[in-house]
Every structure is written in structure tokens, then in C-alpha cells.
Amino acid sequence: MIVRWRVLVLAVWALIIAFGGVSFLIVEEELGLPDYVIYNSESAQTEQLMHSEFPQFGNEQDAIVITSPRGGVDTDAVLRERTERIAEAVGRDATVTNVIGPYTDLTTDQISSDNTSTLTLVALNGDAQERSKVADRLQGIVDTYLGGTDYRGYLTGQSPLNNALTEVEKKDQETAEIIGLPIAFLVLLLTLRSLVASLIPLLAAVSGIVLSSTVILALTTVMNLDTFALVVATVLGLGVGIDYALFVVSRFQEELARGRPVPDAVTTSMRTSGRTVLTAGFIVIIALGSLLIMRGHLFVELPVVSTIVVLSSMIASVTLLPALLATLGHRVNALRPRLPEPIARRLAARRAQETAPVSFDDALHTGIWARVSSAVMRRPILATVPALLALLLCAAPLLGIRLGLDLGLSSLNDTKPGIGQHTISQQFGAGAVSPVQIAACAKSGTLDDQAIAAVGQFTDSVDQDRRVVSTTSIVRLLDETPGGRTQANLRELSDQPGFSQFTGALVGESGSCAYISAQPASPVDSQETLQLVDDLRAMNPPLLDLNIGGMSAQYRDMAGETAAKLGIVVAVVVVLSFIYLVIAFRSIVLPLKATLLNVLATAASIGVTVAVFQFGWGENIFDFESAGSLQAFLPVALFAILFGLSMDYEVLIVSRIREQYLKTGNLKTAVPQAMQSSGKQVTAAAAIMAAVFGSLVLADVLELKQLGFGLALAVLLDATIVRMVLVPGAMMFFGDGNWWIPKWLEKRLPAERAHG
Known part of the structure; x- marks a missing residue:
């Protein structure tokens, strides 16, 4: 139908690209800040309690640090006057609930010990997006009042730091695209051997992202989305969008080479590779959807945004692509690069091999994929056992995994919030801006003498x-x-x-709770501070109910949620993917093998990521300083994304094997033939994915480095060890049993469409 209505389809897509292009340009302006809250966790409950009992502390505590090159800030009248004017101007902002300057009578720890810096504490109200905007306004106030002097002032804290981190992540995304896209185009050109054909997958991928931008822009009106989720989703969309289009265009070229008319070539390509794209895409969506089991906002926005991008890529692949191919016809092979005659003859011979039938005995003399698969099938045990042991060895570091949350402060050294954070850390202590917050509430309902004594003992x-x-x-x-x-x-x-301002802030509105803050000696995201949170929560003082919150507590709760739900996420992804593959492959053995191998390959890639980033084995190579842990959300996010992506190649190869098997009934012929025809696509797709994801290793933000490395490594392991060795080895081991399915189950499956 799309072939018949191709002009209309292309016209609709032209409108989508035009409108979506505008959305793509403005969607970043509507994004908020990262939200690491885990729903119903102790830190979330403490935040709610703080909001009701201690409103003067607001939803966030920031700080303005002002430095003087001359020192003597305690007696500097000019600095004092400007600091007080800054505090007054900041306090007039509707989002600011409280300001405590360094020159009040009861503050003794807001002037640094070397007398060169002052600290003004600022409490903010409002949601994450409002605090993001007010942070920029407050920094502007500081710059205005210190302009023309040699004093330097910096606003720092959760929102200012996240604003700066957002800008760095945008630059990291641009770097990844600048590096990844040209490499992807070069791989496409080498694979498809036509300038026109090579541009089509890039156009399809970009069109999918543009379409998703419109949906994401609309979503920002009802849901807080942040830059990190968009960066991950965009890079993921580029990777799968190019790969999906590559599968279809490559099959279209193959059908044209067989002499099929253009309409038939399009129809066959969509019936085979198009069906593969839909199957692979829905498995990616299923895997991403499993993250919704987690109770945090990050685990909602990441799968939602990524699903929108992947679904948009699928839509572009099954609508825009066939319309383009039907319109271009044989011109899809136009503008082939001119090669020296010997190379051109060799490539022509290889193309003939890729479409010619291959016997099991002849496979050793054909393309590398057919040769390797045939060699593996001749000695499946000898080939697969070392491969399995290699993956298990790569997965071994998972036994020592530690989860934390690195704020990415090392990437902010050149930003004002980053400079401010570093200054405060040096002058006032690493945890001065983000202390551990404790609400100690009397079990009796009032702070009587006994409860106050208990608060004192605990403090x-x-x-x-x-x-x-x-x-x-x-x-x-x-x-x-x-x-x-x-x-x-x-x-x-x-x-x-003189005291009412402070007693009002430190005693709850109900009169039953006391506020206690503990400034940690280590940074807010360090393992030492996270352990401090655990130890505080383990304390059980008499007469008091303790509520432990703050940024460190949020990070600890996220790590705990990830550790508690990882097994459930794995189980859900495996079971749902297995069910979907049973329907797609009409087999029990193939889906079981596919899910087990994918779990092992994914575990191997995450294990190596642990060794490189947590153990610090890659510090010098990838230019980072290990935090001694992996980002708390990374293992579960990596598993969900990697499991879905790994299935892309499984579905492509096994679909081709099944297609050949249904034609010949001979597994020894079907496997080499399918590996030979699909191997080029898998190699190219893996190289593109590795280029797009691997370019994130150059990012300044550590979590992007970890994510990019894990994704790129997984794709390479999957395309080599798993697809070239383990898949043909397992196919040979099970033989015709690969297609076994109980009769009662086969009768209950949806009717199968014809292949061909």
C-alpha cells in the first residue's frame, strides 16, 4: 500500500520533518533538571517532612561563596556591604525562602579559617524547573553587585551544578554526533557501495529523531524530563535508526540484484527485513519498559523518552523507507564510488557470492561469515566452550560491583558552580553545601525535656x-x-x-520535630558519605523517630532500589522477550538459547565496565578518576538497553536462517547461507553502533563515559563472539530440534505470514 501511495507518504513525512525540526530546536529549552528521588523512599519521605515542618529550608539549600584576594573578609567593610546587599536582593526572589549571611551574630562557621572567603546560605522552594531558572537569576545578582571589583562570587548547589552539568552533557552529545555520524556514513558507504543508498539510513534515523522531538516536546508539558535522558535517547535513536534502515536498504539492494521488479523488491524487503525491524524494535521497547518496575523518576523518564525515539525510528523504517525506495528504484545504487579495477572485480565477485546458494562443504571457501560458521558447526563443542568461558571471565567483575552516584563535578571545573563547589570544598569542607538532613521527631508528639535530651544525645x-x-x-x-x-x-x-529566627528554623511547625544537619567530611557522592547515611539510619535513639534525607540519602536510596530490583528487571525482560520470540520464531529452543546468550553477553559487557570504571583499570586510557563505584542506575539501564539491542542481531540472523531452512529443510546449508547474506549487515550495524555509542567515551561526564563504553563493548561482543561463534555452534548442537515447539502451543500462536 505504501508503494502505491508513496507520494502522499513522502509529503506527510516532509511536513513531519518541517514541524519536528522546529520542535527539535526548542525541546532542550523545556527540559528540567535530573530528579534522583526514589518514590516512597526514606529520603523522599524526609523531603516531604522537611517541607511541612521546616519550610524555611525550602526544597533545596544552595550557597553563595565570595572570595577576596586580599583576605581579611571578617573586617572588610566594602565586602560586608556588598554581601549584605546581595543577600537582600536574593531574598526578594519569590522562590527564595531564607537567606543566612556570614555577618549575623549567631553565625560563626560561614567565614573560612584563612579569612579569604565568606558563605551565604540560600534556601529555595519550587519544583526542579523553577529552581533551575532561579539559579541563573541569582548568579546574575551576584555578578551585578560584585562587578567592577576584584571579589569573586559563585552560586553553587544542586540546581546550579545540574544546570552546568546539563550544558556539559549537551556538548558531549554534540561531540558524539560529530565523531559518530561520519564514521557511520563511512561504514554505510563501504557496505552499501552507493552514495545514495548510504544517505538513506542517515535520513531515516534523523527523521525518526525529529518525529520523536515533537512527541517529547508535548510530553514536557506534563512530565519533567532532563537532558541526560534526552542525550541517551538521541544516541540510542541514531544507532537503532541507522541499523534498522541498513537492514531494509541492504535487503532491497539484494532483491534488485536478483532481478526483481522495484515494487516486488520493496514488498519482499519489508516482508522480511521490515518484519525483522519490527520484531527487534518491540523487543527493545519491552526491555526498556522493564525499567518502569523501579520506583524513581529517572526510571520513568529514561524508558519513556527512549521508547518514543525507538518507536519513531521503527515508524520511519516501515513508512518513510519503503516510500523512498519505491520512488528511487534502481537509482538507490547511483553514485557508486569509483574503485580500481581489481578491487571492483573482487567486490563484484563477493556480491555474487552473497546471493548464491552455499553448501556446507563449499562454505569454507566463501565469505568470512560463512567460513567461520561452517568451521564452528564442524566442531561446535571445541569452538563454543572457549567462547562461553571468555564471556564468563568478562562477567566475573560483577561479583565485586559497588553502586554509587558520581555527580560529575570533575567535568565542571571551568563553570561558575563548579568553581564555587571546589572553593567551598577547600575552605569550608566537602559537604558544606549538601549536609545530611535529619528530622528527629518525638514519639510522644512534643519536644518535652526527655525528647530534647534524646535529641542532644543523638547530636x-x-x-x-x-x-x-x-x-x-x-x-x-x-x-x-x-x-x-x-x-x-x-x-x-x-x-x-535574636534567637527566634534560628529556633523557628530548627524546630518543626508542629513542635514535635527537631532539625539536625550533619556536614560530612567527604563529598556528597563519596562512598564514605553514603556509608555514613547507612550508619545514621541504623541508629535507634530512644524516644525519637529519625528521618534521614538530603542528596547523599537520595543517592543511597537509588543504589538500594537498583540493587533490590535488578533481579526482577532481568526476569521480566527475559520472560517477556522469550514469549515474544516464541511467537516470532515459532520455536521454544531458539528463544531459550537467544535469551540465555543475551543475558551472558550483557553480563560480560557490564562486568568489563565494572573493571574499567569501578576498579579503575581504564583511568589512564579514558581520562577519568575512578569513584570506586558504578553509577547506581547504570547496571539496570545497561541491561535493559543492551538486551534489547542484542536481540536485533539475533532476530536478523535467525530470521534469515529460518527463511533458508524453510526453503531447503537443510540446516547445514541454511546456516552458512544465512550467515553469509546477513553477516555483512551485522558487521556494518555493529560498527555503526560501536561508533555512535563509543564516541561517548570522549565525554567529560563520567556517567556518559560509562554508558557509552558499556554499550559499544556489548555490541562488539555480540557481533563477534555471540553471533559468529555461539549462534552457529548452538544451531548445530540442537540440529532440527531448533524448531521444536509443542503442537498444542503452535496451534494457539497467531497465524504465520508467508516468507519470501
Whole structure:
């Protein structure tokens, strides 16, 4: 039908590209900041409690650090005047709930020990997108009041840092595209041997991304989406979009070479490779959908955005591509690069081999895929056992995996928030901006003498922990007055003008909770601070209910959620993919083999990623400093994405094997023939994927490095060890049993469409 209505289809796609191009240009402006909250976790519940009991702290605590090259900031009248004016101007912003400057009577730790820096604390309200915008405004206020002086001021904290990280991630994406796309085009040119044919997959992939941009732009009106999710989805969309189009265009060229008329060639290509694209695409979507099992916002937006991009790529492959191919016809092979005559003759002979029937005995003398598969099938045990052992060895580092969350601060050294964070870390301590937040609530419902004493004992014990630099608590104010740690003294202080601002902030609205902050000695995303969160949560002081929150607690909860749900995600992906493949292949053995091999290959790639990034084996090669852990969300995200992508090649190769097997009934002939005809596509597709994903290794942001490395390695392992060795070896081992399926089940499957 698309062949008949190709002009209309192309016209519709022209409108989509025109409208979607505008969406693509403006969608980044509508993106918010990363949201690492795990729903119903202790950190999320603490955040809600803080919002209701301690509104002065807002939803986020940032800081303005101001430095003087001359020092003496405690007595610098000019600096004091400008700092106070900055605090006043910042406090007038509707999103700011509280500002505590360094020159108030009760603040003693907001001037650095070397007397060169001051710290002004700023509490922000609003959602993530509002805080993102206000962060830029507040930095502008600082720049205005310090302009024309030699003072330097920087706003830093969660939103300012995430804003800066977003800009770095955008540059990393641009770098990946600048490197990956030319390599992809070169691979396409070598594979399809035509300039026109090579441009079609790029056009299809870009069209799919443009289409997805329109949907994503609409989605931003009801859902917070961040740049990281869009970067991952865009790179994924480029990879699968080019690969899917490559499968179809390559098959179209093959059908034309057999002498089929253009309409028949398009129809056959879509019935075979087009069906493969749909099968592979839906498996990728199933795998991505499994992330929704996780309870965090990141695990919702990443599969949603990625699914939109993959689905858009599939739509482009089965609508735009056939319309283009039907319109171009034999011109798809136009503008072939001129090669020296000997090379041209060799390529012509190879093309003839790719479409000629191959016997099992002749396979050793044909293309490399047919030769390798035939050799493996002659000695399947000897070939497959070492391959399996190699994958198991690669997967071994998974036994020592540690999950954390690196904020990517090392990539922000040239940004104002990054400079501010570094300055605060040096002058006031690594955890000064993002302390561990503790809401200690009296079980009795009121902060009576016994509850206040319990708060004091808990605060003292936390203060004695070597991992804590300092604590802030209401008991510190009570200790400075004659009344001591009593309810009566607390009431008296609350009525005094000099103390009421602080007692109001440190005692909850209900009068039953006390706020305690613990400034860690290590960075907020370090393993030491995450362990501190665990140890605080394990404490059980009498008379008190503890609620532990803050950024470090969020990261710990994300790591815990990933560890708890990874097995469930794996099980869901494997089971759903198995069911889908049973329907697609009409076999029990083939889907079982495919899922097991994919799990092993995926585990191998994640294992090597652990060794390179967590163990630090690749620090010098890839220019990073190991955080001693893998990003908390990475294993589950990698598994979902990799499992789906690995199935692309499985579906392509096994579909061709089944197609040949249905024609000949001879497995020994079907496997080499299918490997010979599809091997070129798999090699090219893997090279394209590796180029697109691998270019992220050059990113400045560590999580993008880890993701790009894991994806690129998995594709290479899958296209070599798994597809060239394990697939033909397993096919030979099971023989005709590959196609076994119980009669009762076969009768209940949807009717099969004809191949050919």
C-alpha cells in the first residue's frame, strides 16, 4: 500500500520533518533538571517532612561563596556591604525562602579559617524547573553587585551544578554526533557501495529523531524530563535508526540484484527485513519498559523518552523507507564510488557470492561469515566452550560491583558552580553545601525535656563521628544559654528576637520535630558519605523517630532500589522477550538459547565496565578518576538497553536462517547461507553502533563515559563472539530440534505470514 501511495507518504513525512525540526530546536529549552528521588523512599519521605515542618529550608539549600584576594573578609567593610546587599536582593526572589549571611551574630562557621572567603546560605522552594531558572537569576545578582571589583562570587548547589552539568552533557552529545555520524556514513558507504543508498539510513534515523522531538516536546508539558535522558535517547535513536534502515536498504539492494521488479523488491524487503525491524524494535521497547518496575523518576523518564525515539525510528523504517525506495528504484545504487579495477572485480565477485546458494562443504571457501560458521558447526563443542568461558571471565567483575552516584563535578571545573563547589570544598569542607538532613521527631508528639535530651544525645554522638565535620542542632543554641536543654528554655529562646529566627528554623511547625544537619567530611557522592547515611539510619535513639534525607540519602536510596530490583528487571525482560520470540520464531529452543546468550553477553559487557570504571583499570586510557563505584542506575539501564539491542542481531540472523531452512529443510546449508547474506549487515550495524555509542567515551561526564563504553563493548561482543561463534555452534548442537515447539502451543500462536 505504501508503494502505491508513496507520494502522499513522502509529503506527510516532509511536513513531519518541517514541524519536528522546529520542535527539535526548542525541546532542550523545556527540559528540567535530573530528579534522583526514589518514590516512597526514606529520603523522599524526609523531603516531604522537611517541607511541612521546616519550610524555611525550602526544597533545596544552595550557597553563595565570595572570595577576596586580599583576605581579611571578617573586617572588610566594602565586602560586608556588598554581601549584605546581595543577600537582600536574593531574598526578594519569590522562590527564595531564607537567606543566612556570614555577618549575623549567631553565625560563626560561614567565614573560612584563612579569612579569604565568606558563605551565604540560600534556601529555595519550587519544583526542579523553577529552581533551575532561579539559579541563573541569582548568579546574575551576584555578578551585578560584585562587578567592577576584584571579589569573586559563585552560586553553587544542586540546581546550579545540574544546570552546568546539563550544558556539559549537551556538548558531549554534540561531540558524539560529530565523531559518530561520519564514521557511520563511512561504514554505510563501504557496505552499501552507493552514495545514495548510504544517505538513506542517515535520513531515516534523523527523521525518526525529529518525529520523536515533537512527541517529547508535548510530553514536557506534563512530565519533567532532563537532558541526560534526552542525550541517551538521541544516541540510542541514531544507532537503532541507522541499523534498522541498513537492514531494509541492504535487503532491497539484494532483491534488485536478483532481478526483481522495484515494487516486488520493496514488498519482499519489508516482508522480511521490515518484519525483522519490527520484531527487534518491540523487543527493545519491552526491555526498556522493564525499567518502569523501579520506583524513581529517572526510571520513568529514561524508558519513556527512549521508547518514543525507538518507536519513531521503527515508524520511519516501515513508512518513510519503503516510500523512498519505491520512488528511487534502481537509482538507490547511483553514485557508486569509483574503485580500481581489481578491487571492483573482487567486490563484484563477493556480491555474487552473497546471493548464491552455499553448501556446507563449499562454505569454507566463501565469505568470512560463512567460513567461520561452517568451521564452528564442524566442531561446535571445541569452538563454543572457549567462547562461553571468555564471556564468563568478562562477567566475573560483577561479583565485586559497588553502586554509587558520581555527580560529575570533575567535568565542571571551568563553570561558575563548579568553581564555587571546589572553593567551598577547600575552605569550608566537602559537604558544606549538601549536609545530611535529619528530622528527629518525638514519639510522644512534643519536644518535652526527655525528647530534647534524646535529641542532644543523638547530636553529640553524630558530632563525635570522624566522618562528620560539624552538626547544626537546636541543642547547640540551648547549650549557649543558662537554661540548658529544657523545654522551658526552648520556649524562652523562641520569644527572643535574636534567637527566634534560628529556633523557628530548627524546630518543626508542629513542635514535635527537631532539625539536625550533619556536614560530612567527604563529598556528597563519596562512598564514605553514603556509608555514613547507612550508619545514621541504623541508629535507634530512644524516644525519637529519625528521618534521614538530603542528596547523599537520595543517592543511597537509588543504589538500594537498583540493587533490590535488578533481579526482577532481568526476569521480566527475559520472560517477556522469550514469549515474544516464541511467537516470532515459532520455536521454544531458539528463544531459550537467544535469551540465555543475551543475558551472558550483557553480563560480560557490564562486568568489563565494572573493571574499567569501578576498579579503575581504564583511568589512564579514558581520562577519568575512578569513584570506586558504578553509577547506581547504570547496571539496570545497561541491561535493559543492551538486551534489547542484542536481540536485533539475533532476530536478523535467525530470521534469515529460518527463511533458508524453510526453503531447503537443510540446516547445514541454511546456516552458512544465512550467515553469509546477513553477516555483512551485522558487521556494518555493529560498527555503526560501536561508533555512535563509543564516541561517548570522549565525554567529560563520567556517567556518559560509562554508558557509552558499556554499550559499544556489548555490541562488539555480540557481533563477534555471540553471533559468529555461539549462534552457529548452538544451531548445530540442537540440529532440527531448533524448531521444536509443542503442537498444542503452535496451534494457539497467531497465524504465520508467508516468507519470501
